Amino acid sequence: MYIPPAFKDDDIESIRATIRGARLASLVTATSEGPVATPLPLFLDESEGEHGVLYGHVAKANPQWKLPPIGDALAIFNGPDAYVTPSWYATKQETEKVVPTWNYVAVHAYGPVEFFQEPERLLEAVTRLTNRHEGARAKPWAVSDAPADFIAAQLRGIVGVRIPVVRFEGKRKMSQNRPEADRVGVAQGLAASEDAHDREAAALIPLPV
Numbered sequence: 001m002y003i004p005p006a007f008k009d010d011d012i013e014s015i016r017a018t019i020r021g022a023r024l025a026s027l028v029t030a031t032s033e034g035p036v037a038t039p040l041p042l043f044l045d046e047s048e049g050e051h052g053v054l055y056g057h058v059a060k061a062n063p064q065w066k067l068p069p070i071g072d073a074l075a076i077f078n079g080p081d082a083y084v085t086p087s088w089y090a091t092k093q094e095t096e097k098v099v100p101t102w103n104y105v106a107v108h109a110y111g112p113v114e115f116f117q118e119p120e121r122l123l124e125a126v127t128r129l130t131n132r133h134e135g136a137r138a139k140p141w142a143v144s145d146a147p148a149d150f151i152a153a154q155l156r157g158i159v160g161v162r163i164p165v166v167r168f169e170g171k172r173k174m175s176q177n178r179p180e181a182d183r184v185g186v187a188q189g190l191a192a193s194e195d196a197h198d199r200e201a202a203a204l205i206p207l208p209v
Helices: 010-022 088-095 119-136 146-156 178-191 196-202
Strands: 025-029 034-039 042-043 055-061 075-085 101-111 114-116 158-164 167-172
Touching: 010 042, 010 075, 010 101, 010 167, 025 055, 034 055, 042 114, 042 119, 055 119, 075 178, 075 196, 088 178, 101 158, 119 158, 178 196
Parallel strands: none
Antiparallel strands: 025 034, 025 075, 042 055, 055 158, 075 101, 101 167, 114 158
């Protein structure tokens, strides 16, 4: 990922927060048949390994797990993003030398991928992933709510994914390269949007205290 110095995010807590906040990731592997990608939810076990370990699963019918990967796998996590119109820049009124851009947050995690099918490991991964997304609900659903034989049959249809992370790349492009007045204009414009994603991005614009 191309990361200009102004947009580099190497704060591990910020990176982990982006991963936790991502609703869906993309798993990319290079193979002899070309690159293969699968959208899937992943969670990071921060206590395992130096940089943490990512877990998830793919359908057994998905050919990605059968194709030997070349080098490390790449997991892509996206945070808030928003279109930025030049109309919000104070610079527009001064010089007109402005163009549109896109603000966004992204994390790339790299590591060797392992695909596994042991029922116990699959059940643990599925349970942890489910609990992560059900935990905030008033009446959370649990894997154990379903009949055990039904869950066992469902597990036979998936393959687990395990990626010990060897390095992260974090990028937070939130108008840091613009003058203060332009950043204020962008934050105000996004905050006034009816789109919740825009308002989420507005909160990440660095502003003077």
